[in-house]
Structures are given as C-alpha cells and as structure tokens.
Amino acid sequence: MTLQAGQTARVAAQARLALRPGAGRRVLRGLGAGLKYALLGLGALAMILPFADMFVGALRSPADVFANPPRYWPRDPQWDVYARVFAELPMLRWLVNSVVVTVTITTLQVATSTMAGYALAKYAFRGNGAIFRLVMGAQMFPFFLFIIPIFFLLRFAPLMGGNDIAGQGGAGLLGTYAALVLPFVVTWYGVFLMRQFFLTIPDDLLDAARLDGASEYRIFRSIMLPLVKPAIATLTLFSFVYHWNEFIWTMTVTRVAPDLQTLPVGIYLLSGAFEDLDQKALQQAALAVSILPVIVVFVLLQRMFVAANLSSGVK
C-alpha cells in the first residue's frame, strides 16, 4: 500500500469512528484496557512470585521452619543469613571462579567474534562463503552433542596435565580453568552478529584509510572497532549472562574439582548439604547471591540489552 492510500484510509477510518455512537465503544475500550493490564499484571506476578518466595524463605529461622505448622512469614527475619552464606559455604571461592571464568570467556568471545566478523564482512577472498556457511550451520548443533567428545579431547590432550605425547597418564586439561574456558572461545552467534554490524559500515572508510597508508590491522583496531562499539556492548552482555549462568558443562568438568566450581555449579553439587529443613534458608540465600550480579549488570545496561534482543529477532 502506498503512503498516500494509507493516509486516506486512516482519515476515512477516523471519520467513521467519529460518526459512530461512541459511548458503548468507549466502555468496551475501557474494559479492553482493564483486561490488558490485568493480564500483564498477572503474568508479572507469576514472574516475580518465585523470586519473592526465595527472598522470604532465606530469612526464615529454624524456629519458623520447625513450628507446627511451619510459618511462611519469618517472625524474626534472619538478615545475617547473607553473612552466614559466605562464612559457612565456599561462596567466595565460587564467586571468584564465576567472575574469572565469565570475564575470560566474554573477553575472548568479543575478540574472536570481532576479528572473524570483520574478516567475513570486509574481505573478499576464496572461502569466505564457505566459512560463513560454517558459522551459520554450526549454530544448529545442540550443545549436548559436544559434551562427551570435548570432555575426552580435554582429558587426553597431549602433553597437558601430566599426559604424555599420546595423551595418556595424566588428567589432561580437566581440573584446570582451561577446561572451563576453551570450549567457549568462539561463539558462532557472536561471529554472525558482528559480521552483520560490520556490513553496515561503508567501504569508503576502509578505502580512505588504505589510501592514507594505514595497515590492515591498524584499520581494524583504530577505525573499525570504535565504530561497532554498540555491537560489542551487546555481545558482551549476551556472553556475560550466558556464561555466568552456564551450568551443564562446568558441572561436568568440575564435579571432582571443587576449587574450580562456579556459583550455580557449587550450589547444585552441594545440594545434599541443604537437605535438612533448617538449611533451606541458607540455600535460598546462596541462590539469591548467585542471581544478583546478573540482575545488577542487566539493570545498568538494560537499554542496550533490549536493543540487542530486538535486532536478533528474525523479521
């Protein structure tokens, strides 16, 4: 439809609305709006309730738990539970591991994605198309396919962790930070995202820099990277959230290496210690601590995050 036809249609529609007896319709509209917010509100309540339940639960004392019937609302909120979490659990260790692993992976992913995305977007060379198809195709492979083979590739890595040249004799890379980081050095989705952003940057810029005699690496670092800062912020946020929350892989390789466990993994593998009813509050407080950093990061960078999400939607 042309713009003009659309405009005509809108005017006609408005005219029709104006001519119509309005009262009944307005009531219906009001009802519609009420229903709309009722639905959204109900959904929002469902989203928040489990989190609220966790915060309330963390504050219960053993007296609340063992009362008959057990009290839902703590009579004497135990705020020191958040201190106890750090005193009684290896919480600090987990927190440090989470930060180290997440920051390392995020940094590496941003580096590899910008480099690869730039090459795919701005250079014509034999193999470009094939590599791009690999990037798109690889995204289709679910992670569960890789757990077993990568676990043993790391286990039998030659000359690492006491292994001989044939990969025998030691524990390989298992039990090192490398095992947590290496399988995530490249994110296919991130490469795709960066390629799309680099495509929007005009080639003239490149040509001008080349005429000025800048080297290819200089162009990338000093001209191109600053131009894709929004995309880098987006990717940083995605990587951070994803890898802060990553669970299955980290759990698999750190099950026997408590020193390397991250927050979600540590809390999961220690669940046996929370069996007793009076330990539940401790578990709930630990969960709250594991969630909080991501929420803080999200709130700080919400605008960018949302923009990223929308642009990732397929239209």
Place this chain on the structure above:
Amino acid sequence: MSPATRAARAPGGHGAAPWVFLSPLLAFAAIFFVLPIGFSIYLAFTRWNPLGTPRWVGLRQFEYLLTRDDQFWATIVNTFVFAGAFVLIGVPVALGLAFVFGRARGKAVWRSVYYLPQLTNIVAIAYLWQFVLDDRYGAINRLLGMVGLRGPDWLTDPAMAMVSVVLVMIWYEAGKNMLVFSAALEGVDQDIYDAAEIDGAGAWRTLVSITLSIIRPAFVFVTITSFITGMGFFALILAMTEGGPRGATEVTALYAYRMAFEDLRMGRASAAALILFALIGIIAAVQFRLLRERT
C-alpha cells in the same frame, strides 16, 4: 563500489590479513567443532568405558537403543511430550503476551520483569520452583489451602511432575519469545489495520488474516527454535526432578548424559545423542516446510 574498493576486494588483495583475523575461528572450528563431531560419530560405533580403549561394535549400539532399550523409547516419548507441550502452550502464551505488551504503557518495566527468568541461572530456577511447588509447604499449595483446596503433588506425583517442568519451562522462556514477537508486531503498519477496518473486517478476522500472516516469519522462528531448545534441554530437569519421579521426566538428552557420566557407557551415550540430534534435525526441517508453505 569504487574502483579502489574493487581492487582491494580482489582475491589476495590484502594477502594474509583476513586469514589472520579468522585464524582463531578456524582453529576453534577444527578442534572444538569438526573433531568432536567426528569423535562422537566414531564413538557411537564402539563400546567404550573410558578406563579401557574403544572397541568397534558396528551398529550394535544403535540396534540396542532402537530395538531393545524400552527406557530409551520412554525417554523419547518424554522428550516429545516436554518439547511438544512447551511449544503448543508456550508459543501462544508468548504471542498473547506480546499483543497486550505492545499496547501497554511502561514497556521498560514490564520487559524487565518478564525478562527476569532469562537472567537467572537454571539451578536457581529449578530450586526456587522446588520451593514454590513443595507438596505441603510450597507457596502455591499454601495459597490453595487457604481457599480450602488441596493442591496436587507437583513434583512427587509422576503425572504432575511433567506438567510442572513444562510449566516452569514456559515461564522461563516466555519473556524471550514475547520480545521476539513484540518486535515483529511493532513492524506491522497501523495503516493496514485501518484499511482492514474500512473493509469491514472484525477484530478476529483482522487478527487471523492480517496480523498472523505478517508476523509469520517470527512465528516460524520462535516455533522452530523453541522446539529445538525443548528437545535438547535437560539442565532444568536435571536440577529440578533428576528425571524422576520414577523416570516420569527423564528426557533423552538427560538419559544420554547419565549413560555417559554415571554408567560410563560412552559409545552407547554417543549413539543416543546422535539419534536425538537426527530426530531434531528431521522434525525441524519438516516444521520449516509446513510453516513456510502455508503462506
């Protein structure tokens, strides 16, 4: 394109530069993509307890899983129930939310609230729902108790446990899919609605024949990605029910994972993972065809 660009873009114009930029990706693709997939396929034809060396057994692992392992088939059924229910309920819920969200004020607030679960690690999701769904003292059954109803045994009754994990999965993914839908809906031109109204189309007809056909690409995308996610997702179930009670929520990906890391049957677990992957691929392709063609 300027002549300079064309020259610059000629093959070999900048020598090694693109390959230097791509070298981490290529190394990664070789070591952490091609090699593992090859290894995985090889393992599926062997019997291997990692203490020894793999022994070639041909198609025996596939034959065992497909013809003799009743539990494997039970997990396939569970996988389909989980992914199917998640798609059939979760996608319309997300679409409905996107409709009301698109016309509401205070978008930033609603968006943050609905996105909260997506920011939360899956262990926390699983445990906080365990608390809420606790048979006797969970928030939900307490609420039901206050109005005199006896709530179901959400996680200990085998029939309810599957319902519970599906509901949590829908809850977990609702915000993400809602945002994809609302982005698509924002792209719909208001004029089209006006024109429909002129033509005397009712609200329902407008919804079905205009809105849904315009957001079809988003619909196809969300449906297929949700299905793929649902078929392979086992972290939630592992942390929430451990596949129980009595195997009621044991899905194939979880079954394969435990076969590998608890029973140490690497060959059979690789075969199970490959069968699941093939199933996902085939059904996603069929879905893509069906949803595409009805335009």
